[in-house]
Amino acid sequence: xLEKAYPLIGGFLGxxxxxxxxxxxxxxxxxxxxxxxxxxxxSIAVGFLAAAITLLPxxxxxxxxxxxxxxxxxxxxxxxxxxAIIGLFIISILSIVGLFITNxxxxxxxxxxxxTWIFIFIVAILSIIRVIHLFLKxxxxxxxxxx
Numbered sequence: 001x002l003e004k005a006y007p008l009i010g011g012f013l014g015x016x017x018x019x020x021x022x023x024x025x026x027x028x029x030x031x032x033x034x035x036x037x038x039x040x041x042x043s044i045a046v047g048f049l050a051a052a053i054t055l056l057p058x059x060x061x062x063x064x065x066x067x068x069x070x071x072x073x074x075x076x077x078x079x080x081x082x083x084a085i086i087g088l089f090i091i092s093i094l095s096i097v098g099l100f101i102t103n104x105x106x107x108x109x110x111x112x113x114x115x116t117w118i119f120i121f122i123v124a125i126l127s128i129i130r131v132i133h134l135f136l137k138x139x140x141x142x143x144x145x146x147x
Contacts, residue, residue: 003134007087007126011119018118025114026102035098038121042092045128049085053078064139073138080131087124094120 018025028034056078059065068074094117104110 003130007083007123007130010126011121011123014122015115015119018115023114023118024111025117026098026110031102032099035095038095039092042088042095042124046085046088046092049081049088049128049131053081053085067141068138071138071141073134077131077134077138080127080134084124084127084131087120087127091117091120091124 017023025031025034056065056074065074068077094113098113098117101110101113
């Protein structure tokens with residue numbers, strides 16, 4: 001249960017913390033650099049994960065993939081990779097939009113954008129961590145079954 005929900009819980013907690021501390025993303029001195037770096041990070045990670053998800057089916061004869069399927073983890077891993085790709089894609093799009101909304105003077109729009117960006121960013125990063133953790137966990141499990 002926690003494995004499925006912790007990216008969303010982390011994103012929610014991040015927004016609550018930002019709200020309580022009155023953190024204003026758009027008022028940071030390095031705001032544009034953060035948006036640019038997020039676009040790069042998101043784009044590179046989307047490409048990497050997309051390549052990984054397309055390679056997995058071609059490795060059907062691989063012992064690791066066979067073990068993942070036997071454990072019932074193959075579909076779960078694919079689903080988590082897809083969710084990470086979606087989160088990274090959304091953060092890239094939001095960051096592109098973020099580069100153009102710096103001049104908006106309506107406070108509620110600026111705050112809403114900032115909190116939305118923080119939520120999606122945390123969810124995307126935690127989704128990547130979940131994929132890596134799960135993959136490493138299955139890798140160790142399958143190695144233990146082979147030995």
